[in-house]
Amino acid sequence: MGAxxxxxxxxxxxxxxxxxxxxTLIGLSWLIGLAWVGAYFAAKRKARRADTWFVEARTxxxxxALGREPTRLRWRDVRGVDVDxxxxxxxxxxxxxxxxxxxxxxGVGPHAxxxxxxxxxxxxxxxxxx
Numbered sequence: 001m002g003a004x005x006x007x008x009x010x011x012x013x014x015x016x017x018x019x020x021x022x023x024t025l026i027g028l029s030w031l032i033g034l035a036w037v038g039a040y041f042a043a044k045r046k047a048r049r050a051d052t053w054f055v056e057a058r059t060x061x062x063x064x065a066l067g068r069e070p071t072r073l074r075w076r077d078v079r080g081v082d083v084d085x086x087x088x089x090x091x092x093x094x095x096x097x098x099x100x101x102x103x104x105x106x107g108v109g110p111h112a113x114x115x116x117x118x119x120x121x122x123x124x125x126x127x128x129x130x
Contacts (some may be wrong), residue, residue, distance in 0.1 A: 057120035075124035090114045
């Protein structure tokens with residue numbers, strides 16, 4: 001809907017004749033409209049491959065698939081779970097480095113996701129110590 005509005009407003013400005021400021025606004029509205037169209041097709045493409053995008057906190061491991069082969073981390077190898085405030089990514093620190101999980105999960109923000117992962121890690125650690 002936003003793309004239709006932005007593109008049509010650019011067309012209205014172009015038909016009505018515009019000075020240099022008007023043509024700048026026309027260009028911006030068309031760029032915004034095209035960006036929305038591109039975002040729509042990117043989201044549609046990702047939805048077709050929804051089975052390759054998931055985060056699963058299992059009993060003994062974390063499995064993350066970000067559009068490719070899933071990454072598996074055993075909870076005992078995970079050193080911590082943090083949120084990168086600049087990029088709004090969840091950062092899972094583990095023995096081999098770090099795994100960044102982008103906040104693309106509808107309805108779950110990065111802080112809630114980090115909390116859920118940390119809870120799953122704590123549950124596994126409590127189960128091991130018992």
